[in-house]
Amino acid sequence: MAATSANPSQLASAVPATVTGVQLMQGIGVQPAKGFWADAWSQVLHRPRAVAALCWIGLVALFACFAPVLASGHPLALTAGGKTSSPLLANLSTGDYLLALAGLFGGLLMLIPMPAPLGLTTARKLKLLAVAMLQGAITVALAAGAASYFGQRDLPQWARDAQTANSFVTITALLCALPGLLLGTLLMPLGTWLRRAALAFIIALVCAAAVVLAWKNPPQVFDYRERAKAGQVSATYTAVPWSPTQRETQLRYLPPGADFETPTRDALVKTLVAGGMPRADAIAEAQSKYPSASEATFVLGTDSLGQDVLSQMLHACRLSISIGLVSTGIAVLIGVSIGAIMGYFGGWIDTLLFRIVEVFMAIPVLFLLIVAAAVLPRNTYVMMAIIGCVTWTGAARFTRAEFMRLRNMDFVQAAQAAGLPLRSVLFKHMLPNGVTPVLVDASFAIAAAIQFEAILSFLALGPAEQASWGRLLASATDENGAFNWWLAIFPGLAIFLTALAYNTLGECLRDAIDPKLKKARV
Numbered sequence: 001m002a003a004t005s006a007n008p009s010q011l012a013s014a015v016p017a018t019v020t021g022v023q024l025m026q027g028i029g030v031q032p033a034k035g036f037w038a039d040a041w042s043q044v045l046h047r048p049r050a051v052a053a054l055c056w057i058g059l060v061a062l063f064a065c066f067a068p069v070l071a072s073g074h075p076l077a078l079t080a081g082g083k084t085s086s087p088l089l090a091n092l093s094t095g096d097y098l099l100a101l102a103g104l105f106g107g108l109l110m111l112i113p114m115p116a117p118l119g120l121t122t123a124r125k126l127k128l129l130a131v132a133m134l135q136g137a138i139t140v141a142l143a144a145g146a147a148s149y150f151g152q153r154d155l156p157q158w159a160r161d162a163q164t165a166n167s168f169v170t171i172t173a174l175l176c177a178l179p180g181l182l183l184g185t186l187l188m189p190l191g192t193w194l195r196r197a198a199l200a201f202i203i204a205l206v207c208a209a210a211v212v213l214a215w216k217n218p219p220q221v222f223d224y225r226e227r228a229k230a231g232q233v234s235a236t237y238t239a240v241p242w243s244p245t246q247r248e249t250q251l252r253y254l255p256p257g258a259d260f261e262t263p264t265r266d267a268l269v270k271t272l273v274a275g276g277m278p279r280a281d282a283i284a285e286a287q288s289k290y291p292s293a294s295e296a297t298f299v300l301g302t303d304s305l306g307q308d309v310l311s312q313m314l315h316a317c318r319l320s321i322s323i324g325l326v327s328t329g330i331a332v333l334i335g336v337s338i339g340a341i342m343g344y345f346g347g348w349i350d351t352l353l354f355r356i357v358e359v360f361m362a363i364p365v366l367f368l369l370i371v372a373a374a375v376l377p378r379n380t381y382v383m384m385a386i387i388g389c390v391t392w393t394g395a396a397r398f399t400r401a402e403f404m405r406l407r408n409m410d411f412v413q414a415a416q417a418a419g420l421p422l423r424s425v426l427f428k429h430m431l432p433n434g435v436t437p438v439l440v441d442a443s444f445a446i447a448a449a450i451q452f453e454a455i456l457s458f459l460a461l462g463p464a465e466q467a468s469w470g471r472l473l474a475s476a477t478d479e480n481g482a483f484n485w486w487l488a489i490f491p492g493l494a495i496f497l498t499a500l501a502y503n504t505l506g507e508c509l510r511d512a513i514d515p516k517l518k519k520a521r522v
């Protein structure tokens with residue numbers, strides 16, 4: 001009887017529930033090998049609470065990118081005198097344009113598979129997106145500084161003469177995009193210099209175009225509804241027709257579900273009731289005279305300044321996620337660099353640098369932020385820099401321990417024997433093998449940074465004129481001691497869920513890379 005042989009791929013396609021050692025030798029039931037991070041990520045995605053945490057973080061990131069388009073008191077389309085314009089687009093800032101583009105194209109980049117010649121794996125896509133966002137952030141920061149300088153009253157004569165030139169804004173935008181272009185060319189994960197320079201050049205042009213479009217925004221005036229009532233214009237609004245800075249004192253502390261005409265109706269009801277009309281008839285009379293406007297409803301109510309809570313909640317996502325990611329990125333960069341030197345060299349260098357680590361560990365971060373808010377400009381950049389430059393000690397200690405474990409291994413000694421430079425040995429060979437504890441610690445650090453920002457905003461020490469969950473939470477009790485529940489529940493829930501999501505993701509990632517738990521799963 002002739003023996004039949006089966007193709008290993010056909011045997012693996014019909015894997016039985018249990019296999020024996022002989023079947024494994026024949027290729028039956030053999031699973032394709034996974035890389036370390038692919039296996040860890042698959043273990044994370046098998047946990048429902050990690051998936052829920054990722055969904056919430058993704059939702060916050062989505063609102064952070066598209067909040068100015070989703071919630072704005074400027075009409076999406078305004079028709080006046082037969083002409084149609086878009087005040088919403090005219091009032092977008094450079095950061096608004098770039099974040100919207102990053103959210104749109106970044107999502108497509110991560111979802112759409114790339115062709116083989118490009119070789120863009122998920123890790124390289126993430127790196128490319130991070131470099132592009134860094135390039136845009138540099139352009140936005142330089143453009144904000146240039147606009148602030150040229151917006152001063154007492155300018156030197158050369159600056160006034162430069163502003164009169166027709167190409168002043170274009171040249172300024174290109175100069176602001178130039179440092180990002182150089183950095184992007186160095187860091188883009190595309191192999192050849194030509195590809196790096198081409199992609200960085202395209203991103204620089206997009207950033208410069210965003211600077212030109214938003215160089216001179218019109219003044220923030222929200223008189224569209226009054227003009228629409230008078231029949232002067234016809235306006236079409238976006239999903240949430242309120243801006244976070246749009247405030248009117250007569251709209252203070254309106255409960256969820258109230259609309260723009262609620263104070264007027266309430267005042268009319270009081271007047272009619274005082275005149276002897278039954279309350280039910282007074283309410284009906286006020287409702288008929290001032291009907292509810294569904295497009296002007298405050299879904300989550302208003303705060304102490306008459307500002308829409310839902311609009312502030314959406315715009316505050318940008319502040320929270322930027323504070324968490326940027327400050328943690330600074331901390332990881334500093335901590336990994338110092339920890340790598342400590343762990344690799346050891347000896348007196350390790351002793352000296354560890355004393356510096358202990359000094360920074362003794363600094364109370366919250367107290368330092370409160371002091372800095374009193375003496376330094378209260379803006380997002382200062383808060384990011386302080387948190388990042390103080391909270392790097394955890395990353396340094398984890399990196400130091402990993403590098404001490406790795407420095408005597410064969411692959412490190414082989415790299416040293418091959419004459420590779422120290423930079424290559426530390427960050428190209430050792431760091432990928434010892435960065436896992438740092439990434440787990442980074443998720444907890446992001447949650448801590450978000451909580452620091454919320455605490456400062458709650459104490460009225462956060463970034464000025466910027467929507468914040470902590471600022472909303474602070475206005476839950478008014479000057480008369482009355483408690484407004486919607487100002488405590490919705491912002492407090494957002495802070496709680498965001499911090500919980502990052503902590504949960506860090507715990508799941510820690511369990512996925514734990515070698516003891518991995519051995520138990522096997």
